[in-house]
Amino acid sequence: QVQLVESGGGVVQPGRSLRLSCAASGFTFSSYAMHWVRQAPGKGLEWVAVISYDGSNKYYADSVKGRFTISRDNSKNTLYLQMNSLRAEDTAVYYCARDLIFCSSTSCYSGYAFDIWGQGTMVTVSS
Amino acid sequence: EIVLTQSPGTLSLSPGERATLSCRASQSVSSSYLAWYQQKPGQAPRLLIYGASSRATGIPDRFSGSGSGTDFTLTISRLEPEDFAVYYCQQYGSSSWTFGQGTKVEIK
Numbered sequence: 001q002v003q004l005v006e007s008g009g010g011v012v013q014p015g016r017s018l019r020l021s022c023a024a025s026g027f028t029f030s031s032y033a034m035h036w037v038r039q040a041p042g043k044g045l046e047w048v049a050v051i052s053y054d055g056s057n058k059y060y061a062d063s064v065k066g067r068f069t070i071s072r073d074n075s076k077n078t079l080y081l082q083m084n085s086l087r088a089e090d091t092a093v094y095y096c097a098r099d100l101i102f103c104s105s106t107s108c109y110s111g112y113a114f115d116i117w118g119q120g121t122m123v124t125v126s127s
Numbered sequence: 128e129i130v131l132t133q134s135p136g137t138l139s140l141s142p143g144e145r146a147t148l149s150c151r152a153s154q155s156v157s158s159s160y161l162a163w164y165q166q167k168p169g170q171a172p173r174l175l176i177y178g179a180s181s182r183a184t185g186i187p188d189r190f191s192g193s194g195s196g197t198d199f200t201l202t203i204s205r206l207e208p209e210d211f212a213v214y215y216c217q218q219y220g221s222s223s224w225t226f227g228q229g230t231k232v233e234i235k
Binding site: 035037044045046047050059061095100102109111112113114115117118119120 | 159160162164166170171172173174177178181183184215217219222223224225226227228229
């Protein structure tokens with residue numbers, strides 16, 4: 001079935017780095033843009049980054065711009081998030097999510113919403 | 128950046144009742160880019176509605192979305208026990224996505 005499985009979370013000291021992975025299965029990974037979304041403990045959802053289906057376009061939330069890098073390996077059906085210069089406020093559950101594609105009788109559209117989510121991986125930034 | 132404000136913060140209702148959740152944007156949002164999600168404790172969010180009013184695959188028809196411009200609504204016509212959860216609205220604009228702060232629907 002369609003599935004996203006995150007890994008790579010853990011406890012890390014402020015200023016250090018961590019790389020998250022998201023393994024996709026059950027769909028044609030290379031056809032979809034992919035996102036990272038995070039949720040701090042007891043808080044709401046915050047979009048983090050997006051990468052286009054072929055990796056040519058990437059966008060970031062202002063809160064992580066210059067520190068985080070999103071990438072993908074379509075040959076491995078895997079999405080990544082490289083997180084550098086981590087701060088306490090980066091503590092959160094990190095979800096990968098698939099960009100929704102839907103089609104009318106004439107055209108297909110994307111960028112509207114996130115239709116498949118992983119179970120999340122917890123990142124704790126603490127000394 | 129467009130800010131989404133959801134109200135109320137918490138909605139206390141009984142099973143079988145109708146739930147009406149509001150999402151107000153700080154500036155006009157294209158209806159095509161407004162979505163709603165449900166999240167239960169310890170679980171990932173689930174897409175309910177996209178394009179302001181289109182139900183995602185497998186979503187029961189008791190969930191409906193409406194609205195345009197700056198005011199959007201998620202309606203649950205008759206609450207089932209499994210509908211008690213937190214609901215988020217979300218919008219897309221200028222290569223950025225933002226979420227509302229959430230509305231918790233709790234059992235009265």
